[in-house]
Amino acid sequence: MPNLSFVHPSPDSPWGTYLSQVDRVVPYLGHLARWEETLRRPKRTLIVDVPIEMDDGSVAHFEGYRVQHSLTRGPGKGGVRYHPDVTLEEVMALAAWMTVKCAAVNLPYGGAKGGIRVEPRNLSMKELERLTRRYTSEIGLIIGPDKDIPAPDVNTNAQIMAWMMDTYSMNVGSTATGVVTGKPIPLGGSLGRVKATGRGVFVVGREAARRVGINLDGARVAVQGFGNVGSSAAELFTGAGAKIVAVQDHTGTVYNPKGLDMAGLMSELHGHGGIGGFKGGDKIKPEEFWDVENEFLIPAALEGQLNTERAKRVRTRVVLEGANGPTIPDGDLVLGERGILVVPDVIANAGGVTVSYFEWVQDFSSFFWTEDEINVRLDRIMIEAFKRIWETADQHRIPLRTAAFVVACTRVLQAREERGLYP
Numbered sequence: 001m002p003n004l005s006f007v008h009p010s011p012d013s014p015w016g017t018y019l020s021q022v023d024r025v026v027p028y029l030g031h032l033a034r035w036e037e038t039l040r041r042p043k044r045t046l047i048v049d050v051p052i053e054m055d056d057g058s059v060a061h062f063e064g065y066r067v068q069h070s071l072t073r074g075p076g077k078g079g080v081r082y083h084p085d086v087t088l089e090e091v092m093a094l095a096a097w098m099t100v101k102c103a104a105v106n107l108p109y110g111g112a113k114g115g116i117r118v119e120p121r122n123l124s125m126k127e128l129e130r131l132t133r134r135y136t137s138e139i140g141l142i143i144g145p146d147k148d149i150p151a152p153d154v155n156t157n158a159q160i161m162a163w164m165m166d167t168y169s170m171n172v173g174s175t176a177t178g179v180v181t182g183k184p185i186p187l188g189g190s191l192g193r194v195k196a197t198g199r200g201v202f203v204v205g206r207e208a209a210r211r212v213g214i215n216l217d218g219a220r221v222a223v224q225g226f227g228n229v230g231s232s233a234a235e236l237f238t239g240a241g242a243k244i245v246a247v248q249d250h251t252g253t254v255y256n257p258k259g260l261d262m263a264g265l266m267s268e269l270h271g272h273g274g275i276g277g278f279k280g281g282d283k284i285k286p287e288e289f290w291d292v293e294n295e296f297l298i299p300a301a302l303e304g305q306l307n308t309e310r311a312k313r314v315r316t317r318v319v320l321e322g323a324n325g326p327t328i329p330d331g332d333l334v335l336g337e338r339g340i341l342v343v344p345d346v347i348a349n350a351g352g353v354t355v356s357y358f359e360w361v362q363d364f365s366s367f368f369w370t371e372d373e374i375n376v377r378l379d380r381i382m383i384e385a386f387k388r389i390w391e392t393a394d395q396h397r398i399p400l401r402t403a404a405f406v407v408a409c410t411r412v413l414q415a416r417e418e419r420g421l422y423p
């Protein structure tokens with residue numbers, strides 16, 4: 001464990017998980033391993049107090065963070081999460097995974113992430129807006145279109161990005177659309193962004209299926225988390241002939257070995273905020289989700305879901321990590337020993353940041369692409385990145401996660417070496 005005085009990670013925590021992943025890549029870095037410590041330390045961490053006036057006239061304080069893990073290959077890039085359990089340590093891990101993800105798909109970005117410890121469901125829209133604007137002003141010191149570009153993550157959306165863009169623009173005195181991505185389309189957002197992460201999950205899933213000999217037509221898929229990522233990926237798998245046999249979200253778990261009706265699930269989600277009450281399948285206990293037999297298991301909710309015990313039980317051939325950090329390091333080892341292919345988060349869910357990159361490029365040029373152009377470019381980047389990582393895994397006989405880290409960390413540390421150490 002590195003000597004950072006301000007975090008004390010357990011091995012299964014997000015930062016502890018990230019550090020173990022770095023341990024596994026070091027033997028493959030060759031002479032670049034002399035820079036490995038830069039991977040284990042965020043370049044910059046900012047903790048801000050976010051005081052707001054509540055609708056009842058009281059004042060509430062929230063803790064906010066922005067972490068820039070690496071700016072070596074370009075500006076920081078990474079979402080902002082609103083959740084009561086967000087910690088500095090979690091944001092550090094999410095920022096570091098952004099460094100690896102952007103380098104794995106070869107986008108010209110470093111890695112960053114932000115968050116506020118808040119339960120947004122307890123705030124009114126006006127309170128949420130004040131919280132977002134004050135947070136944006138506080139982190140305004142270090143963000144900007146060529147410095148660090150936030151985006152949506154869990155519990156943040158296009159409206160929150162619009163408030164962030166407006167607040168930053170007011171503070172600098174000109175409209176700066178490129179300061180955030182994931183914006184509404186009329187404010188410089190990109191077509192295809194909303195479904196981009198789910199689309200990327202599907203595209204790399206299809207590539208993996210081809211290599212391990214799974215026919216998508218009739219393949220069984222289980223999805224944990226039916227939000228932006230999980231529902232978009234499920235729609236595309238269904239479109240390719242696969243069956244969604246189990247879905248779990250925070251409201252419940254439903255199972256149907258013949259396949260759950262996608263349109264019915266979507267209308268349940270939109271009507272009730274979750275799929276727990278869906279009638280087109282059997283309601284099962286949350287823990288039973290991990291026993292459902294399938295070809296593709298897609299964790300698309302939270303970190304730390306595939307622990308050792310669940311990794312021993314799951315009956316799947318491919319784990320496609322839609323969420324960030326859903327598999328703990330020991331779970332990874334068990335899945336590998338059982339011959340289950342894990343397509344890691346840093347490539348599987350990179351579709352979102354790839355279209356965010358397209359959005360940022362379009363904002364700079366004020367010239368916007370069609371959805372078809374976006375999807376063709378997205379598919380090409382995902383397929384090329386997956387191929388490179390697959391070949392690296394083959395060459396060294398290592399898991400795809402370590403291979404993705406080899407490709408990404410080599411790019412980051414190569415850039416570090418070529419830039420040299422200031423001063």
Ligand code: NAD
Pocket residue numbers: 152153154155197224225226227228229230248249250251274300301302303322323324349350352353
């Ligand atoms: P979201 O808020 O749209 O959806 C989250 C889903 O997880 C919801 O269906 C929710 O009900 C479910 N969930 C929450 N707690 C749960 C629990 N305890 N058990 C089961 N399900 C639970 O979020 P999202 O944008 O879809 O993000 C999901 C994951 O994907 C996160 O790890 C996020 O960091 C990652 N990710 C998102 C994007 C993106 O573009 N949105 C990009 C890359 C990675």
